[in-house]
Amino acid sequence: MHEISLLENVREILQDHAKTQQFKQVKKITLEIGLLSCVEPEALRFGFDAVMKDSLAENAELIVTEQEGVGLCDQCKKQVPIASLYDPCVLCDNPFVTVTQGNEMKIKNLIVI
Amino acid sequence: MCGICGCGQTEQKHSHHHDHQPNHADTERLIKVEQDLLSKNNRYADQNRAYFKQHNIFTINLVSSPGAGKTTLLVETINALKEQLAIAVIEGDQQTEHDADRIRATGIPAIQINTGRACHLDAHGIGHAVMDLKLKPNSFLAIENVGNLVCPSSFDLGEAHKVVVLSVTEGDDKPLKYPDMFYAADLMLINKTDLLPYVDFDVDKCIQYAKQVNPDIEVIQLSATKGNNFMAWVSWINKRSL
Numbered sequence: 001m002h003e004i005s006l007l008e009n010v011r012e013i014l015q016d017h018a019k020t021q022q023f024k025q026v027k028k029i030t031l032e033i034g035l036l037s038c039v040e041p042e043a044l045r046f047g048f049d050a051v052m053k054d055s056l057a058e059n060a061e062l063i064v065t066e067q068e069g070v071g072l073c074d075q076c077k078k079q080v081p082i083a084s085l086y087d088p089c090v091l092c093d094n095p096f097v098t099v100t101q102g103n104e105m106k107i108k109n110l111i112v113i
Numbered sequence: 114m115c116g117i118c119g120c121g122q123t124e125q126k127h128s129h130h131h132d133h134q135p136n137h138a139d140t141e142r143l144i145k146v147e148q149d150l151l152s153k154n155n156r157y158a159d160q161n162r163a164y165f166k167q168h169n170i171f172t173i174n175l176v177s178s179p180g181a182g183k184t185t186l187l188v189e190t191i192n193a194l195k196e197q198l199a200i201a202v203i204e205g206d207q208q209t210e211h212d213a214d215r216i217r218a219t220g221i222p223a224i225q226i227n228t229g230r231a232c233h234l235d236a237h238g239i240g241h242a243v244m245d246l247k248l249k250p251n252s253f254l255a256i257e258n259v260g261n262l263v264c265p266s267s268f269d270l271g272e273a274h275k276v277v278v279l280s281v282t283e284g285d286d287k288p289l290k291y292p293d294m295f296y297a298a299d300l301m302l303i304n305k306t307d308l309l310p311y312v313d314f315d316v317d318k319c320i321q322y323a324k325q326v327n328p329d330i331e332v333i334q335l336s337a338t339k340g341n342n343f344m345a346w347v348s349w350i351n352k353r354s355l
Contacts, residue, residue, distance in 0.1 A: 013153065017144065031150070085296050107150065109147075111141055
């Protein structure tokens with residue numbers, strides 16, 4: 001359940017931004033989670049309220065946008081969709097595809113007051 | 114070490130409150146952040162990595178599921194290397210000092226980090242443990258992570274390499290079941306090979322699965338308890354820590 005640790009990181013990042021950008025409350029937070037990252041969006045949603053309790057993001061709305069996995073096939077050199085880190089190329093069946101998108105897990109933006 | 118968190122420093126409390134702050138009260142606004150969820154951990158990891166580089170400390174992050182033989186492997190590694198190389202160990206477990214005690218019995222300094230409910234070590238805790246250990250320059254530091262093939266894969270500790278241990282008493286398809294860890298590791302040790310005659314573990318298939326997830330992963334097959342091919346692992350460390 002490292003999603004809890006990640007959410008604790010999010011809470012700290014929010015505190016830092018609250019200082020530099022001068023806000024008191026987070027109303028909405030948008031996270032971008034790649035489908036090849038080791039984060040389970042459902043687990044983030046599940047733990048969010050508990051971790052944000054008594055922080056400036058208490059009762060904030062959580063939006064999780066998911067990024068599809070994309071890789072570059074080492075053989076046919078085409079960009080292809082991948083659903084897991086070990087998916088072969090859908091075009092030429094070569095097993096070696098280098099991930100180019102889908103590993104990210106970021107805080108995209110905030111709505112604050 | 115902890116220039117980022119400033120922990121250990123006296124906290125400065127500012128009581129002078131300003132009532133004349135810019136008036137954006139109750140006006141909603143959008144702030145673009147674009148920051149990685151792991152950015153804090155990664156900053157600590159970068160700091161650790163810079164420290165290791167400066168003092169020429171070769172650091173590995175040893176990961177596996179519980180029971181793959183990480184501690185036994187470390188004890189035997191220490192016994193093979195301690196005459197020629199300064200070694201220190203950081204042990205991560207949710208509870209108990211058992212593993213650090215086993216390491217200290219070899220005469221090597223070890224610090225136990227109990228992560229409590231957390232399922233992995235993080236770079237901040239490692240930074241503090243490194244300070245407490247007073248590492249020697251030109252040495253080898255082994256970090257034994259919490260037994261878990263999932264969570265430790267995302268937390269960079271500042272190590273040179275993640276080394277994943279998979280024992281033949283587990284399934285040979287673990288690289289596919291837990292791809293994140295095998296994707297993050299640079300070396301896979303297939304341990305307990307002395308038990309191969311008694312278990313249904315296909316070594317070739319296991320290596321093929323691991324390479325499917327991570328084509329660049331190196332593989333060494335060994336038995337830590339019986340010593341089979343153990344020197345291949347010892348020289349892997351030796352080559353990199355000199």
